Amino acid sequence: MAALGVSLWAPVLVLALALAPGCLAGLPPRNDTARVARYVIHECDWGALATISSHSPVTGQPFNNVFSVSDGSRRAGTGTPYFYLTAMEISVQDLQVNPNASFTASLAQTHYCKKEGFDPQSPLCAHVILFGNIQQVSGTEIDTAKLALFTRHPEMASWPRDHNWFFAKLNIMNIWLLDYFGGIKTVTPEEYYKAKP
Ligand SMILES: *[C@@H]1O[C@H](CO)[C@@H](O)[C@H](O)[C@H]1NC(C)=O
Numbered sequence: 001m002a003a004l005g006v007s008l009w010a011p012v013l014v015l016a017l018a019l020a021p022g023c024l025a026g027l028p029p030r031n032d033t034a035r036v037a038r039y040v041i042h043e044c045d046w047g048a049l050a051t052i053s054s055h056s057p058v059t060g061q062p063f064n065n066v067f068s069v070s071d072g073s074r075r076a077g078t079g080t081p082y083f084y085l086t087a088m089e090i091s092v093q094d095l096q097v098n099p100n101a102s103f104t105a106s107l108a109q110t111h112y113c114k115k116e117g118f119d120p121q122s123p124l125c126a127h128v129i130l131f132g133n134i135q136q137v138s139g140t141e142i143d144t145a146k147l148a149l150f151t152r153h154p155e156m157a158s159w160p161r162d163h164n165w166f167f168a169k170l171n172i173m174n175i176w177l178l179d180y181f182g183g184i185k186t187v188t189p190e191e192y193y194k195a196k197p
């Protein structure tokens with residue numbers, strides 16, 4: 001009877017673990033660097049985007065700001081961070097001058113690091129830093145970006161139309177992963193996109 005109980009509940013447990021954001025079960029082995037990077041980017045719903053400011057009094061200086069992100073609906077990550085942007089936004093105005101940007105996402109925003117007792121600055125609380133340039137997406141990729149963002153940020157669908165929102169992505173050129181002691185690891189975009197999350 002107990003065995004039957006376990007077997008009946010097992011699928012429910014598996015489902016609950018699969019749905020829990022940042023659950024330990026999902027974190028790939030830490031030596032599988034590209035997969036860990038993909039995992040962190042997929043789990044995160046937001047991150048910090050650093051631009052070179054185009055605004056006085058910090059023109060030409062680093063400027064960091066929070067953006068919602070999605071690389072795909074849950075368990076369907078593409079690896080590409082998609083954004084929903086408007087030219088009315090201060091960082092987006094920076095990007096119109098210089099599209100180069102750095103994007104950081106951390107498992108500190110999931111339950112994982114708190115549950116494990118990892119401080120956000122600890123490398124064990126895995127975080128990824130991406131560098132590249134932000135590009136407006138076009139063609140069929142608009143559908144991909146829209147699905148990615150609107151499934152995980154449903155409120156976006158009702159953001160004011162007169163703000164002229166558009167879909168954009170980070171065209172990734174460099175990837176750094178901090179997920180363990182011994183220094184930062186690098187992943188090439190090729191390894192990152194080849195990895196099975
Ligand atoms: C990670 O380490 C395990 C155990 O040592 C090993 O079997 C596996 O091949 C390693 N994976 C990678 C991607 O290096």
Ligand SMILES: *[C@@H]1O[C@H](CO)[C@@H](O)[C@H](O)[C@H]1NC(C)=O
Pocket residue numbers: 098099100
């Ligand atoms: C953007 O970054 C690339 C790669 O580091 C660099 O070659 C390019 O000069 C940068 N563009 C600007 C406008 O700073």
